[in-house]
Amino acid sequence: MKQTFLRVAVPIRVYGTFDYRCDGSRIIPVGSRVVVPFGARTIVGIVVQHVDTPAVALENLVSVTSAVDTEPIFPADLLKTLRWVSEHYHQPYGEILWSALPANLRGKRPQQPKFGHVTAFHVTETGKKADLSSLSRAPVQNAIMDLLKAKEQPVPKEIIQSEIGRSWRSALKSLEAKNWIASRTVAKPPILASPRSIHTLTADQQNARDQIFNHLSHYRSFLIHGVTGSGKTEVYLRVIDEILKAGGQALMLVPEIGLTPQLKQHLESALGAPVSSYHSGLTNSQRHRTWWDAKTGEAKVVIGTRSGVFLPFRRLAVIVMDEEHDSSFKQHLGVSYHARSVAVHRAAVNKIPLLCGTATPSLETVFAVRNNRVQNLSLPQRVTAAKMPTVRLIDLNHATTIEGVAVSLVRKIKERISRNEQSLMFINRRGYAPVVLCIDCKWTVKCENCDANLIFHAADQQLHCHHCLQRISMIRSCPQCTSERIQLLSVGTQRIEQALRNNIPGARILRIDRDTARSYEEFERKLNEIHDGRADILIGTQMLSKGHHFPNVTLVGVLNVDQGFFSMDFRALEYMVQQVLQVAGRAGRAEKPGEVYIQTLYPEREVFACVRQHDYMAFAEMELENRMEAEQPPFFHYSLLRANSPKEGKEIEFLAQAHACAVRLMKSHRFKEIQVFDIVQSPIRTISNRHRAQLLCGSSLPSKLRQFLNEWMMQLEQIPKKGDLRWRLDVDPISFIWCTSAHETQNSTIGAQSAW
Ligand code: ADP
Ligand code: ZN
Ligand code: ZN
DSSP states (O other): OOOOEEEEEOSSSOSSOEEEEOOSSSOOOTTOEEEEEETTEEEEEEEEEEESSOSSOGGGOOBOOEEOOSSOSSOHHHHHHHHHHHHHHTOOHHHHHHHTSOGGGSSSOOSSOOOOOEEEEEEOHHHHHSOGGGGTTOHHHHHHHHHHHHOSSOEEHHHHHHHHOTTHHHHHHHHHHTTSEEEEEESSOOOOOOOOOOOOOOHHHHHHHHHHHTTTTSOEEEEEEEOTTSSHHHHHHHHHHHHHHTTOEEEEEOSOGGGHHHHHHHHHHHHTSOEEEESTTSOHHHHHHHHHHHHHTOOOEEEEOGGGGGOOOSSEEEEEEETTTOGGGBOOSSSOOBHHHHHHHHHHHHTOEEEEEESSOOHHHHHHHHTTSEEEEEEOSOSSSOOOOEEEEEETTTOOEETTEEHHHHHHHHHHHHTTOEEEEEOOOTTOOOBEEETTTOOBOBOSSSSSBOEEETTTTEEEOTTTOOEEEOOSSOTTTOOOOEEESOOOHHHHHHHHHHHSTTOOEEEESTTTOOSHHHHHHHHHHHHTTOOSEEEEOGGGSSSOOBTTEEEEEEOOGGGGGTOSSTTHHHHHHHHHHHHHHTBOBTTBOOEEEEEESOTTOHHHHHHHTTOHHHHHHHHHHHHHHTTOTTTSEEEEEEEEESSTTHHHHHHHHHHHHHHHHHHTSTTTTOEEEEEEEEEEEEETTEEEEEEEEEESOHHHHHHHHHHHHHHHHHSOOOSSOEEEEEESOSOSSOOOOGGGOOOOSSGGGTTO
């Protein structure tokens, strides 16, 4: 009789799989967890294949210790997608599989979670009669009352927690103390549903809906391109509704945890169906629950952040990706993947449509539209009466400024304060790379060896080249025109806050950035202050440009776009334009249209013409031409090898060996299309006392690059790791700089690599 062997992927950082014998009468199915001996220990792995001929000699084969699952933990379609993720991103298969599971299942626990009895809350008779306006200073309590009143059945504690956010517990206690709400124990979270509301679609929405409905039963990607308020969500809803009627499940991916509670409520009431969520703000058991409900088909609609793309749906019938351009879809910690690329692949495997919606599509998506891989459905107008704000430039060559803010802008802010309206000063810190510039002749400090700007590092007060490691001390006057008006092209939020405080005495200023809003709770509190009109001026970074709408903000100042022209990050300009348009879309409403002012030293640049006309596509087409000429993505494909070590120099040593391997491979003539760049220290040189460096390679031929990486990775595996050295390959990196924001600290997958 022919024997079948099990190929098992194990959750450690090794490339490759291991073969085992399977004793007993039953062959353990592919996609199941098994306990296997591994060296001196036993670990839990996943059966990924049945094979007739094992990769090692029969006498060296050991047997699986035991099976964990009674049915596969990974359905076949998902396994196929994960295999692709592992191959495309050159990440160990076992590690990918493990990170696709909720934390509770990365071990031997049963798939089905134990649902004990849960505590659920309802509004009491006293609460029903209570005057809610007395809660105007207690927004969290108010939100809980709204939530409980909207539901017919008692609402479980976990749901209150996930919908309300982090100060839910104390707010619940206060409400209980007032006897406005009470709790009781229920057997299982009840299905929560509310009645559905229906709009008559606009012609553009109808067209988008019709196009998508023609492709519900096979793979097709759509871009739904429309500004905030153009009715994108309404189109998603129609599609999801149709899919639910046919018994399918829907996945909606969103960039930020913070956006899920509002959206969940909105979807629930619009669809009249329960919506589950999956993101890092939930507890392990909440995530486990959603995972299980997706697998059994109980969860019809799931809203999730990027890792939601790995949920084991029973009958996934559509994937919606909202704000598809957002860089938080890219996972940085541990195994790196881009949820959009995974979603494209998954939709293709499952033969279902993928809807990507945004006002400012990524250049990858625009490129895919150009190549007919994605169908563009545009919603050019707002359905609401709100007008798009007017965008104007402030030419810094001629304007008088105080600490980086134009005097004319300060005047505008004062006008708003006198009208009781709010102003938002936006500072772009993405790709933060302070370039040194002479204000008078526009000379910038360049590296002598490379065609690159030197970057100012605050830590040692020196100018660094990020390509060749050269450093020089900071210059005081311009070598070209002798001017001493030398400026760093970057303005910090703190400096702006100070300048505005000095110049607009008495103004209520609220600064929102990573330093002042460390937790989601703090961020929410600040948002509430804005909505309650307790601030005149908001100063913020990209945290403010996402998803939130500020109707009383009628003036937006964009203070430091120019570094977008200098960043070493090739996506800097794309991000800059996306952010400016996104932040512009946050402001104003029908009766109070917004005005946006952009301060710049380069008013003649073409991008500003596009921005002023809100013509994102014109910008995108133009920028694609630039990328093509400069041989950058999406025309060129990069991979970045990062290494770090607590012992300075070990990271460079490793990369030097890696570089030598790469050069050898290139010399073998099979890989002459590959370019390998020099080793550089990472722009952020040390993180948690680990010294970091990186090595970039790339090619215009993605298949060649993949072959090259395959061979290269196998060689790198062989290099002995000295002194707690760690390395990772980042395929299709979105940035060569890389920072995390407070809201992107999604749970890292596997502990050992958490320093990434
Ligand atoms: P987006 O997702 O593009 O920001 P939404 O779909 O959320 O836009 O729509 C913005 C607002 O307009 C929402 O309040 C929505 O209920 C409303 N809306 C959407 N489509 C229509 C329509 N066809 N008729 C009336 N109101 C609509
Ligand atoms: Zn000069
Ligand atoms: Zn240099």
